[in-house]
Amino acid sequence: MTLEFDPIEEAGRNWTQRGWGADEAMKAATSIARVQQIVQGRIDAALAPFDLNFSRFEVLALLSFTREGRLPMGKIGDRLQVHAASVTNTIQRLETSGFVTRSRDDHDRRTVLARILPPGRAAAQSGADALAEIDFGLRELSAASCRELTEGLAVFRAATGDFVTDG
Amino acid sequence: MTLEFDPIEEAGRNWTQRGWGADEAMKAATSIARVQQIVQGRIDAALAPFDLNFSRFEVLALLSFTREGRLPMGKIGDRLQVHAASVTNTIQRLETSGFVTRSRDDHDRRTVLARILPPGRAAAQSGADALAEIDFGLRELSAASCRELTEGLAVFRAATGDFVTDG
DNA sequence: GCGAGATACTTTGATGTCCAAGTATTTCGG
DNA sequence: CCGAAATACTTGGACATCAAAGTATCTCGC
Numbered sequence: 130m131t132l133e134f135d136p137i138e139e140a141g142r143n144w145t146q147r148g149w150g151a152d153e154a155m156k157a158a159t160s161i162a163r164v165q166q167i168v169q170g171r172i173d174a175a176l177a178p179f180d181l182n183f184s185r186f187e188v189l190a191l192l193s194f195t196r197e198g199r200l201p202m203g204k205i206g207d208r209l210q211v212h213a214a215s216v217t218n219t220i221q222r223l224e225t226s227g228f229v230t231r232s233r234d235d236h237d238r239r240t241v242l243a244r245i246l247p248p249g250r251a252a253a254q255s256g257a258d259a260l261a262e263i264d265f266g267l268r269e270l271s272a273a274s275c276r277e278l279t280e281g282l283a284v285f286r287a288a289t290g291d292f293v294t295d296g
Numbered sequence: 297m298t299l300e301f302d303p304i305e306e307a308g309r310n311w312t313q314r315g316w317g318a319d320e321a322m323k324a325a326t327s328i329a330r331v332q333q334i335v336q337g338r339i340d341a342a343l344a345p346f347d348l349n350f351s352r353f354e355v356l357a358l359l360s361f362t363r364e365g366r367l368p369m370g371k372i373g374d375r376l377q378v379h380a381a382s383v384t385n386t387i388q389r390l391e392t393s394g395f396v397t398r399s400r401d402d403h404d405r406r407t408v409l410a411r412i413l414p415p416g417r418a419a420a421q422s423g424a425d426a427l428a429e430i431d432f433g434l435r436e437l438s439a440a441s442c443r444e445l446t447e448g449l450a451v452f453r454a455a456t457g458d459f460v461t462d463g
Numbered sequence: 464g465c466g467a468g469a470t471a472c473t474t475t476g477a478t479g480t481c482c483a484a485g486t487a488t489t490t491c492g493g
Numbered sequence: 494c495c496g497a498a499a500t501a502c503t504t505g506g507a508c509a510t511c512a513a514a515g516t517a518t519c520t521c522g523c
Contacts, residue, residue, distance in 0.1 A: 133459070134416070134459060135450065135454075135459045135461050135462070136375050136376075136377070136459065137446075137450070137452070137453075138336060138450075140357070140361075142357075143357075143361040144357075144424075146442035147361075147424070149424040149425075149428060149434065150424075150425075150428030151427065151431045151432050151473090153430040153439040153443050153446070154431045154432035154433075154434040154437070154439070154442050155427070156443075156446045157397070157432070157437070157442035157443075157445045157449075158433055158434055159337065159391040159449065160333050160445065160446045160453070161328060161331055161332050161335060161445070161451040161459070161510065162332055162335075162336065162350075162447065163449075163453060163488055164328055164449050164453060165328050165329055165332040166330060167379065167453070167456055168325050168329075168459065169329065171359055172325065182508090182509090183329075184509080190307070191309075194307075194310040194314075201471080201472095202471075202472065202473095203470090203472080205469060208303050209303075209428070210303070210330065210333070211510080211511095212475075212510065212511055212512080213472065213473085214472090214474080214475095214510075214511065214512080214513095215509070215510055215511075217472065217474085218508090218509070218510080219509090222508095224426070229390045230323065233498095235519075237470095237471085238471095238517075238518055238519085239470065239471040239517065239518045240470095240471060240472080240518095241470070241471075241472060241473095255356050257311075257314070257316040257317075257348075258316075258317075260318065260322070261316060261317030261318040264318045264321045265318050265322050265324070265325040266321075266325055267321040267324055267325055269358050269451075269452050269456055270321070270451075270452055271322070272320040272321070274448065275320040275321050275323070275324035275443070276320050276323075276324075277448070277491080278324045278326045278327065278328070278448060279304070279320070279323045279327045280398040280443060281328075281441065281444070281496070282324075282327040282331050283302065283304070283305075283327065283449075284436075284437075284441075285331060285434070285436050285437055285442075286302070286304075286327070286331060287302075287331060288357035288436035289334055289436060291330070291334065292301060292302045292303065292373075349478090349479085351479080351480095368502095369499090369501075369502065370501060370502080378481095379480065379482080380501080380502065380503085381480075381481065381482080381502090381504085382479075382480055382481075382501075383502090384486055384502065384503055384504085385478095385479070386479090387479080388477095389478095391499080404488075404489070404500090404501085405487075405488055405489085405501095406487065406488045406490095406500065406501040407500095407501060407502085408501075408502060408503095449469080452467065459508070
């Protein structure tokens with residue numbers, strides 16, 4: 130499984146040799162993809178015992194953070210930046226697991242409210258503990274390195290218009 | 297679509313308030329996931345006109361870098377760190393597009409060799425040009441920032457045993 | 464207060480990824 | 494040189510994501 134060299138550096142050398150441009154960006158993009166793959170794998174493995182994956186955990190965490198433990202489907206999609214159809218799918222799965230319920234909003238019958246149930250809160254807590262236990266898949270990085278990384282990526286996210294900055 | 301605040305910072309505040317641990321790692325992991333989502337979307341959009349997505353482009357690039365323009369399926373999976381089944385799927389798609397052909401290795405009949413065809417080389421060139429044109433989806437970052445990011449992530453990848461370091 | 468258009472969600476279909484099981488071929492101990 | 498185990502790939506099933514079309518409900522101008 131483990132390679133004898135860094136495949137990204139190797140690709141970078143070939144890339145440059147070919148005269149294909151933007152080689153620094155190419156290596157950065159490829160590195161992000163690879164690290165994401167590793168981290169996501171670790172996270173999903175840690176959550177699997179609780180009948181969760183990262184998407185479902187994120188929804189439960191988001192709901193547990195609200196005052197009333199419920200949110201419209203649309204708000205969930207906005208916050209987690211996923212497609213409405215994915216929210217429907219995820220909530221259905223959580224409902225099957227007995228972690229949330231769905232109901233129509235009385236003030237706007239188009240809106241569907243997802244509400245977290247006690248088993249959902251328990252699962253979220255277990256999941257959070259499990260994720261803290263594995264340092265969110267980033268055990269090899271110090272808190273300082275994590276902060277640096279987060280800040281560097283926030284600059285990028287802000288520049289792309291992912292969210293509005295205070296300024 | 298654009299939020300009025302950084303959802304990751306917001307999640308971080310809630311996370312800390314709950315006393316859920318590893319909050320720095322949590323924000324870093326979430327940031328990586330989000331940036332990966334943005335970058336991958338841009339990359340796939342840039343490659344779509346050439347009947348490619350990033351996975352298929354990576355395979356074509358890898359094949360074009362080899363002396364003979366061919367590799368066993370297994371080697372492709374090792375290099376790109378993807379499951380053998382995914383390689384089969386990707387190569388089938390590339391074959392349908394007329395970009396590669398498959399053939400048995402005469403020296404080991406278990407092995408299947410994927411070979412890049414002239415249209416595949418042309419597509420790889422077009423894809424590389426398109427990706428350089430959009431700076432691999434990282435236009436907002438300078439080459440120096442990219443290098444910094446790559447190096448930081450390489451430390452992590454090496455620490456996870458993703459590849460063997462020279463030392 | 465009516466009807467066009469906007470909004471909120473679900474459904475359906477196309478993709479892509481992984482795992483586990485299945486097939487074919489090679490290797491290797493005795 | 495025979496058969497068990499290893500290797501290389503493919504297939505089938507489970508899931509997740511997205512886009513586009515469909516349904517229900519609300520808003521707003523006239």
